[in-house]
Amino acid sequence: MPASIRAVRLRILLRLVSVIALGALAIGPGYCQSSTSTVGSATETGFATYLQGLRPRAQALGVSDATFERAIAGLTFNPRVAALDRGNMPTADDAPIPDFEPYRRQHIDASKIARGRAVYEANRALLRGIERDTGVPEEIMVAIFGHETNYGTITGDFDLLRSLATLAYEGRRRALFEPELLSVMVMMQRGVPRERLIGSYAGAFGYPQFLPSVYLRDARDADGDGQPNIWSSQADALASIANYFQRAGWRKGEPWGIAVRLPDGFDRSRIASPIVAPRCKRVFGRHSRWRSMAEWQAMGITPSKGIWPDGKIQATLLEPDGPGKTAYLLTGNYRAILDYNCSNFYALSVGLLADEVRQ
Known part of the structure; x- marks a missing residue:
């Protein structure tokens, strides 16, 4: 039927x-x-x-009957997961946008910076090798690790199969969650132990909080034990994060962005973007037109600290707390962070945490 x-x-x-x-x-x-x-x-x-x-679709993906039966054995509908998802409705395009500064203080505190530097130092040889191979900076890998799970301390305690089965069956976002449920079955077919399948109520798991389809596409085995283990291997998790960003188009040698000051009387109408983004409208709608760093410099904009990057690098302007507060020039690499999580506050905090970790 x-x-x-x-x-x-x-x-x-x-x-x-x-x-x-x-x-x-x-x-x-x-x-x-x-x-x-x-x-x-x-x-x-x-x-x-x-x-x-779902059995025929799982079989088409190479999932055996034995694995399929093991995956669905004992699964029951989880009303708590369904309620959590219904409470996570999209924000209206015209809803007020809060200031970034409180979010920044919460997500980039002294403890998170110190722990990030410790992870950075403990994995320097590994991180150097991954950056050499992918072009993704060491500190970006560490910042994602810190932002997603506080360096592996908060990874979720929901059964992935039960959660994803509930969300797929409930139907509101079946197009998203049904393929993820099938991807978990593929993971099991490839040897991922059933007991590892624990994560957030929405199906993300491991140190980098990958969805199952992302794990199948981007997870890497960096420690040589034969299987990508993003649950307990920092080496595998960091390499997998870098692989994600390389695929998302990270450009080697470019910064994610820089903090800047605008001159008095700056005419923002000159740089307003006429483009309406097909997705994440609230995110991209706050970005200006693309201009080269040299062009921004010619408009009287100055870095808050340090020097200008290569003048040919293209960037957009974002003022997360409005005129008169810290502004940022954001490169194409910032868009790679948005690909991971399409939120300006998230992407800014990842970039700023990475800068702190590298110091």
């Missing part, structure tokens, strides 16, 4: 049960308890049927 028909029948059943439950308010709590049980039973029945319907 097609999933769409099953979903319609399930919705009809749930509406019917809701009507019965309303009537039960006048009868007593025992009747309500029975209705709740009916809803739970209907959900679990539909959930199990949905999972079995």
Whole structure:
């Protein structure tokens, strides 16, 4: 039976049960308890049927029947995960944007900087080799590691298979989560132990918080044990992060951006971008037109510290806290960070943490 028909029948059943439950308010709590049980039973029945319907797609990806059965064994719908996802609705395009400074203070504190420098020093030989091979700076790898999981201390405690199965079945974002559920099965087929499949409620896991499809595409074995282990191997996690950024288009030798000061009376209308981004409109809508560093310098903009990068490097201007506060010129490498997480606050804090780690 097609999933769409099953979903319609399930919705009809749930509406019917809701009507019965309303009537039960006048009868007593025992009747309500029975209705709740009916809803739970209907959900679990539909959930199990949905999972079995994924078998042909899993087989097409090379997942054996034995692995498929092991993956879905004992899985139940997780109402908590569904509620968390429904509470994570997209922000309206016209919603107010808070200041960046409080976010920066929270995510780039003395402890995180100190721990980042410790990770940096402990892995210098490894990091140098990865940067040589990929062009991705050592400090960027460390900053992602720190920002995503506080250097491996906060990685999530949700069962990935149960969470992704719940989110795929629930349907609001099935196009995202169903392929990720199938990707976890592929991971199992390739030898990833079932007990490692723990992470966030939305399916991200390991030190860099990769989704399963990203793990299959970008995870690397840097310590030579035969399998990419981003759960407990810093070497594998750092190499995997670098591989992600290399694929995302990181340009060797370019900074992610620089903090700058604008001259008094700067005419922002001259550099406003007319382009409407097809995705992440709230993020890219705050960026100016692209101009070379030399052109920005000619407009009277000055670095907050240090010297200008190569004048040919293209950059956009962002004022996260508005006019009169610290502004940033952001290169194409900043866009690679946005590819990891499409948030200006996230990408700025990664870049600034990386700068602190390198000092």
